[in-house]
Amino acid sequence: MNQIPSVDLRDFLSDDHSKKMQFVEQLGSAFEEIGFVAISGHFLSDKLSEDLYTQIKAFFDLPQSIKSNYEIQGLAGQRGYTSYGKEKAQNAPVGDLKEFWHFGQYEEVAPEDYLYPANITVDELPAFNSVGKEVYQQLEKTALYMLRALALHLRLEETYFDQWVSQGNSILRPIHYPPLTKAPEKAVRAAAHTDINLITLLMGAHGRGLQVQNRQGDWIEAIASKDQLMVNVGDMLSRLSNNRLLSTVHQVVNPPEAGWSESRYSIPFFMHPKATMPLNCLDNCVDDQHPQLYEDISAGDFLNERLRELGLLK
Known part of the structure; x- marks a missing residue:
């Protein structure tokens, strides 16, 4: 496959059963x-998307001394600000050429499920906080319906994922890739990696930079139209489905020298379940031709393993 397929979520939400099942198959x-x-057909409006981009550009334009006030020690980067070059891909020799912010779950969660860190409020930009919350909730809603479609594809009850992702540990991550002042020796904006979570919904994949590695090992451009989100499988879902669903390696490459002076922004939403969700390979994804590939583990333990590999958790 040499291009990214397109689907319309409105088909899944339709009262027409044939359209719904066609979406599941696609x-x-x-x-x-x-x-x-x-x-396309998701719950994020163009205006809300534009409002968040306006706010995140204003935040990343703040003086470093102010942004650093929101980098809270002890949170492993799970809320607030993470400074330039601190995160690196698994096995990468150097940090990525980016800085980012994390919005997290807004709903209260029972202590036995998992106590999330509180969201960090940016005092200098009130709208940054309110717009971030609204985008988070619309993308969370979109992701829930996509997981319902995937549950049907995996021959599960349609609402199989609901109990695990409702009030889950999802993250909205505005990212700033600053202008380059010289040719990086080894680093790229985001080194080749797979995502940790169940699925990722990406805002802002409208220009070149994001590349996906297909099964033949070729890198292909992943470019969405203005009304689309780019959505991909994360390692948790790949693990749960015993690699039936593919967590694909992807990267954000550096621009040609002519584009060094320009910033790049993107906003992924990482759909995470509650920490207590078991990621044990589903029984209907394991048989004689497809033996179980992974040991049993919870989503929380798997996340902590990966955060240590990324250098965010000691």
Whole structure:
């Protein structure tokens, strides 16, 4: 496969059963073959998207002394600000050329499920906080319906994922890739990696930079139209499905020298379940031809393992 397939979530939400099941088939096939899809018909309006981009550009333009006030020690980067170059991909020799912010879950969660860190409020930009919350909730809603479609594709109850992702540990991450002042020796804006979570919904994949590695090992451009989100499988879902659904390696490459002076922004939403969700391979994804590939583990333990690998958790 040499291009990213497109689907329309309105087909799944339709009262027409044939359209709904066609969406299930299209989404499932895309996630088995390349692990990425461009989706329209989601719940995020153009205005809300534009409002968040306005706010995050204002935040990243703040003096470093102010941004650093929001980098809270002890949170492993799970809320607030993470400074330039601190995160690196698994096994990468150097940090990525980016800085970012994390919005997290807004709903109260029972202590036995998992106590999340509180969201950090930016005093200098009140609208940054309110717009971030609204975008978070609209993307969370979109992701829930996509997981319902995937549950049907995996021959599960449609609402299988609901109990695990409702009030889950999801993250909205505005990212700033600053202008380059010289040719990086080894670093790229985001080194080749897979995502940790169940699925990722990406705002702002409208220009070149994001590349996806297909099954033949070739890098292909992943570019969505203005009304689309780019959505991909994360390691948790790949693990749960015993690699039936493909967590695909992807990267954000550095621009040609002519584009060094320009910043790049993107905003992924990482759909995480509650920490207590078991990621044990599903019984209907294991058989004689597809033996179990992974040991049993909870989502919380798996996340902590990966955060240590990324250098965010000691």
